[in-house]
Amino acid sequence: MRQGLAARGQTPAHLEVPPLVRSALDAAHATRFPHSCSPEVGALLRTLAAARPGGRVLELGTGLGVSAAWLLSGLPDSGRLLSIEQDGERAGRAWSVLRADPRARVQLGDWPDALLEAPFDLIFADCAPAKTPDALPTLARALRPGGTLMLDKLTPRARLDGAWHAGDPLRDAAFAHPHLHTCEVQVTRHECVLLATRTA
Numbered sequence: 001m002r003q004g005l006a007a008r009g010q011t012p013a014h015l016e017v018p019p020l021v022r023s024a025l026d027a028a029h030a031t032r033f034p035h036s037c038s039p040e041v042g043a044l045l046r047t048l049a050a051a052r053p054g055g056r057v058l059e060l061g062t063g064l065g066v067s068a069a070w071l072l073s074g075l076p077d078s079g080r081l082l083s084i085e086q087d088g089e090r091a092g093r094a095w096s097v098l099r100a101d102p103r104a105r106v107q108l109g110d111w112p113d114a115l116l117e118a119p120f121d122l123i124f125a126d127c128a129p130a131k132t133p134d135a136l137p138t139l140a141r142a143l144r145p146g147g148t149l150m151l152d153k154l155t156p157r158a159r160l161d162g163a164w165h166a167g168d169p170l171r172d173a174a175f176a177h178p179h180l181h182t183c184e185v186q187v188t189r190h191e192c193v194l195l196a197t198r199t200a
């Protein structure tokens with residue numbers, strides 16, 4: 001539908017890529033940064049953020065600000081976003097885009113530093129050191145009960161290398177956690193995300 005509308009020049013405003021996302025994508029392209037979230041993940045982040053009036057949102061791994069911009073495009077005015085990035089140049093470039101939104105803050109540092117400001121209503125964990133079985137309980141503790149954790153860039157099970165058929169430790173840690181309701185959602189042919197909501 002979207003392609004048909006675009007071909008006729010009839011895309012309604014709410015289906016356009018949000019302007020802040022466009023600016024962040026331009027920054028990512030300018031530096032050839034290849035790790036920004038997919039548009040499908042961006043749309044999911046926007047959907048999750050939109051359900052959090054007054055929500056405190058945390059992102060681990062800002063990159064060039066693309067996923068942060070998607071989160072901000074959904075977040076109600078009363079919400080706040082903190083995004084932490086270890087690489088100083090990326091943090092600076094992302095901030096030059098995200099500073100246009102007064103609800104956004106970019107912190108330079110290692111991901112656990114941001115958890116000092118817990119609890120959060122929504123956490124998007126998007127840096128490799130935070131996407132491990134060992135980090136998962138820490139992330140769950142940083143959620144408010146009812147808060148949601150999201151991890152992207154998982155390979156769909158059908159495409160997993162044989163070495164993983166006995167189980168994926170990250171997925172296992174999420175599904176086995178006693179205070180998380182977890183599900184896996186395939187967002188493209190090549191990508192799944194984990195969604196986990198804290199129950200208590």
Ligand SMILES: C[S@@+](CC[C@H](N)C(=O)[O-])C[C@H]1O[C@@H](n2cnc3c(N)ncnc32)[C@H](O)[C@@H]1O
Binds near residue numbers: 061090110111126
């Ligand atoms: C996949 S990219 C983030 C992409 C971004 N979330 C987006 O979708 O637009 C991962 C980022 O995490 C950062 N990173 C890696 N280790 C980190 C750490 N320990 N703490 C904070 N950020 C880290 C990397 O520098 C990189 O920019």
